[in-house]
Amino acid sequence: MTDAASNDRRTQRWAVIGxxxxxxxxxxxxxxxxxxxxxxxxxxxxxxxxxxxxxxDVVWDRxxxxxxxxxxxxxxxxxxxxxxxxxxxDTTQTGFYTGRGFYRMSxxxxxxxxxxxxxxxxxxxxxxxxxxxxxxxxxxxxxxxxAAWLExxxxxxxxxxxxxxxxxxxMGDNYRIASASFIxxxxxxxxxxxxxxxxxxxxxxxxxxxxxxxxxxxxxxTAAGVSIRLAxxxxxxxxxxxxxxxxxxxxxxxxxxxxxxxAGPQAARMCPGLSEDExxxxxxxxxxxxxxxxxLLDRKLxxxxxxxxxxxxxxxxxxxxxxSLVNAKAEFDGLSLVYLPRYVTADDAFWxxxxxxxxxxxxxxxxxxxxxxxxxxxxxxxxxxVRQVYAxxxxxxxxxxxxxxxxxxxxxxxxxxxxxxxxxxxxxTVALGERAxxxxxxxxxxxxxxxxxxxxxx
Numbered sequence: 001m002t003d004a005a006s007n008d009r010r011t012q013r014w015a016v017i018g019x020x021x022x023x024x025x026x027x028x029x030x031x032x033x034x035x036x037x038x039x040x041x042x043x044x045x046x047x048x049x050x051x052x053x054x055x056x057d058v059v060w061d062r063x064x065x066x067x068x069x070x071x072x073x074x075x076x077x078x079x080x081x082x083x084x085x086x087x088x089x090d091t092t093q094t095g096f097y098t099g100r101g102f103y104r105m106s107x108x109x110x111x112x113x114x115x116x117x118x119x120x121x122x123x124x125x126x127x128x129x130x131x132x133x134x135x136x137x138x139x140x141x142x143x144x145x146x147a148a149w150l151e152x153x154x155x156x157x158x159x160x161x162x163x164x165x166x167x168x169x170x171m172g173d174n175y176r177i178a179s180a181s182f183i184x185x186x187x188x189x190x191x192x193x194x195x196x197x198x199x200x201x202x203x204x205x206x207x208x209x210x211x212x213x214x215x216x217x218x219x220x221x222t223a224a225g226v227s228i229r230l231a232x233x234x235x236x237x238x239x240x241x242x243x244x245x246x247x248x249x250x251x252x253x254x255x256x257x258x259x260x261x262x263a264g265p266q267a268a269r270m271c272p273g274l275s276e277d278e279x280x281x282x283x284x285x286x287x288x289x290x291x292x293x294x295x296l297l298d299r300k301l302x303x304x305x306x307x308x309x310x311x312x313x314x315x316x317x318x319x320x321x322x323x324s325l326v327n328a329k330a331e332f333d334g335l336s337l338v339y340l341p342r343y344v345t346a347d348d349a350f351w352x353x354x355x356x357x358x359x360x361x362x363x364x365x366x367x368x369x370x371x372x373x374x375x376x377x378x379x380x381x382x383x384x385x386v387r388q389v390y391a392x393x394x395x396x397x398x399x400x401x402x403x404x405x406x407x408x409x410x411x412x413x414x415x416x417x418x419x420x421x422x423x424x425x426x427x428x429t430v431a432l433g434e435r436a437x438x439x440x441x442x443x444x445x446x447x448x449x450x451x452x453x454x455x456x457x458x
Contacts, residue, residue: 011036012444015246015253017234017270018261020048021426022414024217025077025433026259026440031224033441038255039226040246042233046218049389050426052211056296056380058332061210063292063384064320064339066203066305071427073434078206081216089204092305092325096165097369099311102302116161121154125162128153129187138184139420142397149180165310169317172343174288174392181393203305203325237271237411244410257444259412259436263287263388264402267415273408281402285417287388289344291351293362296380297336300324301370314365315350316340335379340366346387355383390424391417404436405443412440 014030016023019041027037045051053062067074067087078084096103096114104110117125131153135141141149146167151159163183167175170186206212218228232248239245243254260267264282268274274282293316300323301307307319320339328334340362344350353361359381367373391397397420404414414436419428 009034009441009445010449012256013243013254014038015040015244015255015258016261017237017246017258018048019043019046019228019230020261020429021050022416022429022433023048023259023261024214024221025430026261026414026436027221027226028077028080028217028224029433029437030440031221031226033437037221037226038253039221039228040232040234040248041228041230044231045214046228046230047210047214049386050210050214052209052214053382053384055294055337055382056335058296058335058337058380059209059211060294060322060331060337062294063290063386064322064341065205065210065426066325067205068427069202069204071425073431074427077217077430078213081213081220083206083213083216086206087204088207088327089202090325092203093303095302095304095307097307097309097311097314097319098161099313102304102307104304105308114161117158121158121161124154125158128158132184132187135184138181138188139398141180141184142393142399143395144180145395146175146178146180146182150183161310165308165317168343169308169341170343171288171392172317172348173345174286174343177286177392177394179393179395179397181397185393205326207327207330209326209331234270239273239408239410244408255410256449257410257412257440257447259414259440261413261415263415264391264413264417265388267413271406271408271411271413273411275407278402278406281400282413284400286392286394287346288390288392289346289348289351289387290341290385290389291344291348291358292339292341292384292386293358294380294382294384295338295340295363295366295378296332297338297373297377298379299373299377300336301338307369309369311368314368315361316342316365319366319369338366343389351385351387358383390419393420404439409447410444412436412443414440 011034014035014037016027016039019039023039027039030037049063051062052059075084094105096105103114150163171178232250234246234248236247237258243256244258245252245254246258264285268279268282301321303324305321305324309317318341323336404412406413416424419432
């Protein structure tokens with residue numbers, strides 16, 4: 001994956017701001033291209049949204065992740081880390097909870113049996129899925145409001161019973177401002193992941209979770225000469241005569257090239273030399289947030305990997321039972337790991353609730369779904385909050401997207417906002433890094449070499 005011209009390329013000093021999977025992919029490919037690379041991460045650990053944490057006595061992913069058979073970009077990285085051969089895949093089940101009970105929704109037959117929809121509704125839903133799956137490029141859909149488009153294609157009942165819960169589970173109320181390109185990217189990814197006569201989904205994971213992947217990534221980067229600095233929040237990035245200066249609380253370093261992977265508003269704050277147009281584009285990106293408790297239970301739930309919630313009185317939008325995929329005995333001490341995500345807008349009232357209130361509301365919601373669940377079944381509960389998870393593909397999104405190469409010489413900004421007509425998943429994040437590398441290297445090659453400043457003695 002190294003650039004063909006890397007043998008003729010001069011070595012430059014690069015700083016990658018952000019140690020998530022995007023930053024690590026960029027650092028990996030830059031080092032392979034013969035560059036001198038430093039990764040600067042604000043958190044005390046690598047990984048970003050893919051980082052692990054401790055929940056009771058279990059260490060696992062802070063947010064729920066799976067690896068699909070079709071995740072070729074991620075699987076290439078895993079192969080380079082000598083981990084792909086350890087991937088474990090299994091068929092999972094998907095359910096809907098309507099307030100009146102559970103319905104399995106893992107195959108075409110399950111959809112045909114779904115009681116809340118009439119036969120005509122089911123035909124329209126099947127037509128919608130077929131129609132969306134046949135679209136080759138989602139760019140044109142950026143001009144079409146998502147909710148109105150789906151309601152027109154599928155009808156009001158299908159939208160209320162199927163699409164609205166699906167959209168809320170991924171975007172909260174931000175689905176109201178999203179374009180139709182979102183559902184195109186979602187359907188495309190799910191269809192690519194389906195295998196077999198009944199087109200069931202195959203999901204996978206690496207034993208040890210993303211902690212193991214990140215540890216191996218850090219080892220390989222360090223062995224390749226990449227410097228990794230943790231717990232180093234960036235205060236400012238400014239162009240000076242001798243290069244691009246990165247200032248943290250620990251001091252200031254100079255680089256030839258700097259790539260910022262932080263979310264748009266954070267990148268705008270870090271880089272005061274950006275033009276007003278660049279600043280407006282970065283600050284204008286609408287981000288999806290998430291409040292996602294994890295809990296360890298001493299019992300299983302319904303056995304679905306993913307249960308969509310259609311009951312609006314329940315505070316979370318889905319139940320993710322990771323133990324239905326992952327070997328609970330080997331990874332979770334025999335307990336069940338469950339995520340309760342609530343995707344939220346920037347002004348959602350739930351941001352003001354502390355962990356105690358979140359726990360009270362979310363456990364009450366879980367007991368509403370599972371009335372026999374008791375406090376004694378809950379062995380650990382912990383809340384993750386992230387305000388800027390991924391960018392919403394709003395109307396005309398691509399036309400307002402800030403470019404990767406900025407007006408500041410030596411400064412680039414590459415973040416999840418550049419995942420156009422795609423869903424935010426680790427595979428798409430890695431693929432973005434792969435696509436960005438030739439752009440970054442070409443811009444660096446075109447930039448004149450910085451001449452060192454010489455002090456002249458009087």
